[in-house]
Amino acid sequence: MKHPPWLVALNLVFAALFVVSAGIQHNDPDPLRWIALYGAAAVATVAALHVPRAWVAAALLGLVAAAWAASLWYDVSGHVEASDAWRKMSEKGGKVEALREAGGLTIVAVWLAISTLAGRRRSSR
Numbered sequence: 220m221k222h223p224p225w226l227v228a229l230n231l232v233f234a235a236l237f238v239v240s241a242g243i244q245h246n247d248p249d250p251l252r253w254i255a256l257y258g259a260a261a262v263a264t265v266a267a268l269h270v271p272r273a274w275v276a277a278a279l280l281g282l283v284a285a286a287w288a289a290s291l292w293y294d295v296s297g298h299v300e301a302s303d304a305w306r307k308m309s310e311k312g313g314k315v316e317a318l319r320e321a322g323g324l325t326i327v328a329v330w331l332a333i334s335t336l337a338g339r340r341r342s343s344r
Contacts, residue, residue, distance in 0.1 A: 222268055226337060230268050233330045237261035240323065253320075256284065260327045267331070267338035274338030281331030288324035291317050 222230075241257035244250040263280050266273035295318045 222337060222341065227268065230264055230334060230337075233334075234261045234264040237264060237327070256280075256324075256327065260284070260331060263331060264334050267334035268341070274335045277331045277338060278335040281328050281335060284324045284331065285328035288321050288328055291321035291324065295321060 237257045237260040241254045241261065244253040244257070247253055259280055263273070263277040267277035295314050
């Protein structure tokens with residue numbers, strides 16, 4: 220059974236956003252792990268819907284992103300507010316960077332969960 224066109228379109232949008240996210244990591248203090256994460260998320264996003272059983276890899280990567288995000292959310296809770304994400308990092312230090320990273324990881328985890336469910340549903344039919 221095919222996926223609904225809106226899901227395929229959203230899937231491609233998120234994959235493209237993950238590629239862009241990987242591309243803008245070049246000036247990050249630790250770019251390789253972020254480029255690897257966002258690049259893998261882009262591949263897993265597309266593969267989950269189009270490659271049989273690739274949803275397993277998407278699920279595993281999503282769990283890694285969720286655990287990493289939870290760790291970062293714990294680190295920043297009580298130190299920064301959501302509005303700090305749009306401020307200059309120099310105003311609040313490294314906690315703003317961690318807040319932004321936690322947000323990105325949360326987006327990856329949520330979208331990979333959606334891709335996993337859609338890919339799994341397709342595989343079970």
